[in-house]
Amino acid sequence: MAMRTSTERVALGDSGDGGDEPSDGRFRLAVAVYAGALLAGVVSVAAVLTAFVRGPLPAVYAAGFVGGFVGGLALAAADPRLPVRLGRTLGRRAAVVVPTVPFVVIWFAPLEAAVDVVALWAVITVFTSGYALSQLARNRYVDAVTTGEPAERWRWTPPGSPVVDALLAGMWLVIGIGDAVTGSPAQGLLWLSLAVFWMVSCLVEGRWSFGPGRDRCEVQLYETGLVKRYPYMKTYVSWRDINHARLREGELVLDRGLRDVRFDSDELEDSDKLLEAIDRQLAARKKR
Incomplete structure (x- = not known):
């Protein structure tokens, strides 16, 4: 099994010294909004479907949102490792939006119109806040395993039409x-x-050629791995997960099993030199 660097061990909670970054204000707010939207959706649907929750629907929704918001703030403040834990894997990030599924099922079910409206609103708010939360968590994880300045930076244009x-x-x-x-x-x-x-x-994601932050799009090479930086989000690939890097049919391909990383040559300022830089990082890792 490949050895992790000290930065990766700290970020993944292996060191036990509490050295990773605390959840910041934006992340705590995202957790609170997500928890509020989720709880408000649950109690609102329950209020419409059953007599268990009583009261005017707007009041029920507001009460559920406030309760979830406060609980989410408490959770984010209690666990400073939460952003890194949540952002570490695709499965954990995807799990954040899974609670949307029951609301979708309820929305498609042949129920009264009031239930459809409440379920649809829950789908929109839970999915949107969950997606934002997952992206913030991924950014925090990337920041935790890529401390300091990158060894090299390369201009990159995100794909899209x-x-x-x-x-x-x-x-x-x-x-x-x-x-x-x-x-x-x-x-x-x-x-x-x-x-x-x-x-x-x-x-x-920088798919449009205008908008704030577009100039920040680049490929960054760190001691621990490679980062694709978008205007407001980042993705990370550890060098230990890359088996081989090569140019093939106009693409720069980083082989990593079922989830290869690919760049079209026209997305990069110089794909040949970037390949050389990646090969240097892979060779340096093998020597460590």
Whole structure:
């Protein structure tokens, strides 16, 4: 089994010295909003489906959100390792949005209209806050295992088709407005939310060639691994997970089992020199 560097051991909680970064204000707020949206959705659906939870629906939702918000703040403050633990693996990050599934099932079930509205709102708020939380957690994990300045930086253009993305967002906007006008506000809200989420994700991931933070897109090489930096998010690949790096059919490919990392040559300022830099890092790791 490959040995971990000291930075990776600290970040993964192996050192026991409490050395990783504490959850900051944005992460604590994201946890609180997510917990509030989740609890509010649960109690609101329960209030509509049963008589167990009583009271006006807005009041029930507000009470659930406040309770979840306070509980989420307490949880994030109590465990300073939470961002790194949560952001460490894809499975853990994906688990954050899994609670959306029961609300989707309830929304599709043949129930009364009030249940559909509450379930749909829960789907939108839980998924959106969960997605934001998972991305923040991943960023915190990347920061924890890549301390200091990168050894090398290379310009990188995130892949995407601005025209296709704009057409998709515009289509969903038109469908949403059309549904709202023709008497289907719930469906309209779903399509409008999807359009807004898509546009925000295009800016966050740098798929559009404009917007703040676009100039920060780059490939960073650290002692511990490689980071793809987007305008507002980061992904990380440890050198110990990369078996081989090569140029193939216009792509720079980092072999790592089922989840290879690929860059089209036109996304990079110089794919040949980047390959040489990656090979140097892999060779240096083998010597350590």
